[in-house]
Amino acid sequence: xxxxxxxxxxxxxxxxxxxxxxxxxxxxxxxxxxxxxxxxxxxxxxxxxxxxxxxxxxxxxxxxxxxxxxxxxxxxxxxxxxxxxxxxxxxxxxxxxxxxxxxxxxxxxxxxxxxxxxxxxxxxxxxxxxxxxxxxxxxxxxxxxxxxxxxxxxxxxxxxxxxxxxxxxxxxxxxxxxxxxxxxxxxxxxxxxxxxxxxxxxxxxxxxxxxxxxxxxxxxxxxxxxxxxxxxxxxxxxxxxxxxxxxxxxxxxxxxxxxxxxxxxxxxxxxxxxxxxxxxxxxxxxxxxxxxxxxxxxxxxxxxxxxxxxxxxxxxxxxxxxxxxxxxxxxxxxxxxxxxxxxxxxxxxxxxxxxxxxxxxxxxxxxxxxxxxxxxxxxxxxxxxxxxxxxxxxxxxxxxxxxxxxxxxxxxxxxxxxxxxxx
RNA sequence: GGAGAGUUGGCAGAGUGGUCGAUUGCGGCAGUCUUGAAAACUGUUGAGUGUAAUAGCUCCGGGGGUUCGAAUCCCUCACUCUCCGCCA
Numbered sequence: 001x002x003x004x005x006x007x008x009x010x011x012x013x014x015x016x017x018x019x020x021x022x023x024x025x026x027x028x029x030x031x032x033x034x035x036x037x038x039x040x041x042x043x044x045x046x047x048x049x050x051x052x053x054x055x056x057x058x059x060x061x062x063x064x065x066x067x068x069x070x071x072x073x074x075x076x077x078x079x080x081x082x083x084x085x086x087x088x089x090x091x092x093x094x095x096x097x098x099x100x101x102x103x104x105x106x107x108x109x110x111x112x113x114x115x116x117x118x119x120x121x122x123x124x125x126x127x128x129x130x131x132x133x134x135x136x137x138x139x140x141x142x143x144x145x146x147x148x149x150x151x152x153x154x155x156x157x158x159x160x161x162x163x164x165x166x167x168x169x170x171x172x173x174x175x176x177x178x179x180x181x182x183x184x185x186x187x188x189x190x191x192x193x194x195x196x197x198x199x200x201x202x203x204x205x206x207x208x209x210x211x212x213x214x215x216x217x218x219x220x221x222x223x224x225x226x227x228x229x230x231x232x233x234x235x236x237x238x239x240x241x242x243x244x245x246x247x248x249x250x251x252x253x254x255x256x257x258x259x260x261x262x263x264x265x266x267x268x269x270x271x272x273x274x275x276x277x278x279x280x281x282x283x284x285x286x287x288x289x290x291x292x293x294x295x296x297x298x299x300x301x302x303x304x305x306x307x308x309x310x311x312x313x314x315x316x317x318x319x320x321x322x323x324x325x326x327x328x329x330x331x332x333x334x335x336x337x338x339x340x341x342x343x344x345x346x347x348x349x350x351x352x353x354x355x356x357x358x359x360x361x362x363x364x365x366x367x368x369x370x371x372x373x374x375x376x377x378x379x380x381x382x383x384x385x386x387x388x389x390x391x392x393x394x395x396x397x398x399x400x401x402x403x404x405x406x407x408x409x410x411x412x413x414x415x416x417x418x419x420x421x422x423x
Numbered sequence: 424g425g426a427g428a429g430u431u432g433g434c435a436g437a438g439u440g441g442u443c444g445a446u447u448g449c450g451g452c453a454g455u456c457u458u459g460a461a462a463a464c465u466g467u468u469g470a471g472u473g474u475a476a477u478a479g480c481u482c483c484g485g486g487g488g489u490u491c492g493a494a495u496c497c498c499u500c501a502c503u504c505u506c507c508g509c510c511a
Contacts, residue, residue, distance in 0.1 A: 043472080047480040054480090057492040061441035076491045083491085246433095246470085367470095377470080 001104050001211075001364045003379075004036050017110035020117045020326035025106070032103050039096040046089040053079055053086060105214060109361040111326045112298075112335040118325025124338070125325070130309065131318035134344045134400035142345040143395040144276030146402060147173065150422050153394075155276070165266065165281035172422045176397075176409070177284065179416035180390055181259050184286035184311065188387060191307055193257035193288060198237035200260055201228040206240040209366040211332040211358075221263050230263035234287035235384045239362060242291060246377055247370040253300055254291040257387070259284065277391035278350065284390040290383045291368065294359070297381035298335075301357045304385045305337045308353045311388060314412040317396055318342040320349065330354075332361040337385075341392065345399040350392040355385030398422070 007014050007029060014029055056079040063072040116125055147153035152173025158166040169177050189195055207213035207229055212220060221230040231237055238258050247254065262285050266274075273279070288307075292300040305321065312319045324336040333356040340349035360379040363369065369377045401408040406423030414420045 040473095043480080047473080050481085051479055053491080057490095058442070060491050064441075072491080079491050 001361060002107050002110070003360070003364055004032065004100065004104065007107075008033055008036060014110060018108070020111045020115055021108060021329070022117070022119050022327045023108060028103060028106060032100065032107070035096060035100050035103065039093065039100055042089055042093045042096060046086065046093055049082055049086050049089065053082055108329075108331040109334050109358065111329065112357070115323065115329070115335055116325045117327075119327035120325075121328050123325040124322040124328055126320055127323050127337075128309075128321040130313065130320070131316075131342075133318050133342050136344045136400065136402060137404055140345050140399070140402055142276065143343075143399050146398050146407065147276070150407065152176070152398075152422060153277070163281070165279070167277070167280065172417075172419065173394075175417055175419075176394060176413075176422070177390060179413055179418075180388075180393060181284060181286060183413055183416050184387055185257065185259055187311060187314075188257040188286065188288060191255075193255045196238060196241070196256050196258050198234065198241070198258055198260065200231050200237075200263075201226075202231055202236050202240070203228055206236055206243070209240050209243050210236050210362055211365065212236060215331055218267055219265055221265060231260060232264050233262050233386075234258040234260040234285065235289060238287060238289040239368075239382055239384065240366065242368045243366040245368055247291065247368075247380065249293065249370050249372045252291060252293045252370060252380065253296065256289045257286060258289075259286045261285075262389075277395040280391055286387050288385045288387050291363075292381045292383060293370070294378070294381050297357050297359065297383060300381075300383055301335065301337075301355065304355045304383060304387075305339075308339055308355060308385055308387050312339065312341060312352075315393070315397065315410045316412075317393075317400065319352075330356065332356075332358045334359045334361070339388075341396045343392075343396045343399050345402070346395075350396060352388050352392045352396075353386040356383060358382045358384075 002014070011029065011033065015026055018026070018029070056075055060072045060075055060079075063069070063075070116123065118124070141149065144155070147155075150172070152170055154168040154170055155164075157168040158164075161168065185195055201223065204213060204227060207220070212229070212232060216232070220232050222228075223230070237260075238256050241256070242254070261282055263282050264280075266279055266281060277283075288304060290300050290304065309319070309321065319339055319341045322338045322340065324333075324338060329336045336354055336356040338351050339353040339355070340351050342348075343350050359381050362382045363379040366382075368380050368382065370380045371377045397410065398407050401410065406421045409417050409420045409422070
């Protein structure tokens with residue numbers, strides 16, 4: 001959520017930055033400014049009346065103590081007349097605040113200067129490509145056939161237990177999954193991230209804090225009896241650890257990582273692109289979350305990007321890095337890098353990580369601040385990135401490393417799997 | 424699931440209608456003393472809004488009510504703890 005004062009003072013800049021997203025509702029900005037003006041006027045009137053009422057109440061208290069009941073009664077009569085006005089103004093004020101909040105959450109974050117104007121995925125900038133497409137043999141199979149052939153992931157069984165998009169991992173498939181999780185967690189820990197284990201269900205306040213609500217209501221599984229949501233990403237619980245927190249400046253950057261399953265309804269997705277592991281309702285992911293000083297957050301973003309790439313290199317995968325254009329970025333993000341790995345058998349790029357700087361968009365909602373040496377408290381910057389999302393990594397490993405003899409395991413993973421071939 | 428107790432500043436913990444944004448202790452910060460540190464002593468120490476700076480205003484779990492006036496009384500919701508039951 002953008003800060004109202006910033007919008008008031010930088011109207012032109014806000015409009016200009018929003019245009020990078022091709023954000024259409026420009027009049028929303030003016031509506032916000034106008035509503036805020038009204039809100040401030042109401043606030044001022046209310047404050048002035050309250051000041052009078054407070055003074056009167058204090059005076060009455062004093063008179064009563066001194067036994068001057070009659071004088072007190074006459075002031076009482078006076079101040080009673082103001083009560084209705086105060087009540088009316090305070091109702092007006094909370095209505096304006098509610099409306100303002102409602103409008104503010106409709107504004108996405110302002111893209112960083114480097115983010116290119118654009119609407120769709122085709123307009124994303126390719127900023128780096130690593131490696132070459134894996135050479136796979138004649139008759140190579142897509143992963144959904146390989147997983148059946150070697151009996152390592154069972155989609156039908158998952159459908160029986162739950163439904164489409166909830167696969168069952170079996171034998172070496174399950175162990176590969178577990179190996180990757182440990183591989184990712186060990187590497188993150190070595191990079192100075194603290195590992196945390198967090199709840200997989202979160203409340204409304206947490207969803208609001210990171211921006212899933214009210215925006216992405218329909219994308220989350222909702223347990224209505226208890227009003228809890230299954231996490232769509234560890235970002236939600238991990239970032240919310242710091243909701244309503246004031247950090248010390250010297251504590252920054254705060255680095256946490258977590259492994260969790262992620263649950264997404266993916267309503268409306270269908271077709272060949274969602275086959276096999278490409279898009280699931282439940283999947284595993286190791287997530288990085290950092291809280292950074294505003295002056296350092298873009299260095300932190302670059303660092304996270306470099307780190308994610310180092311994982312892909314170790315796994316020997318051909319990948320590319322995109323800087324998303326304005327229109328393709330998520331609502332709360334100011335800059336996002338997507339990492340995509342090449343899937344040799346499907347002949348397409350698969351997104352395996354998304355690394356974003358949210359600047360103060362989340363921290364403003366979270367009331368996540370830090371106190372500087374000057375004693376001033378200000379909003380911190382939040383960032384997160386997948387490192388990494390498992391299913392597509394698994395898909396590309398088994399497709400790219402398939403041989404007529406079986407699926408080889410990338411060297412770096414062998415000490416985690418305990419085997420080097422799936423056959 | 425049943426019964427009871429509670430929710431106050433970084434923490435502990437007073438405060439049951441009026442100079443209470445809140446006694447006190449611990450912690451933090453600054454100073455005195457010291458070669459330095461500790462101890463002791465002194466001062467200071469919540470967040471937000473607002474202003475040129477003051478002032479003013481808001482916040483004692485959330486929401487609502489009573490009252491001239493609410494941390495304090497009433498209603499309601501949420502959460503926490505204790506005991507019992509059940510249980511990995």
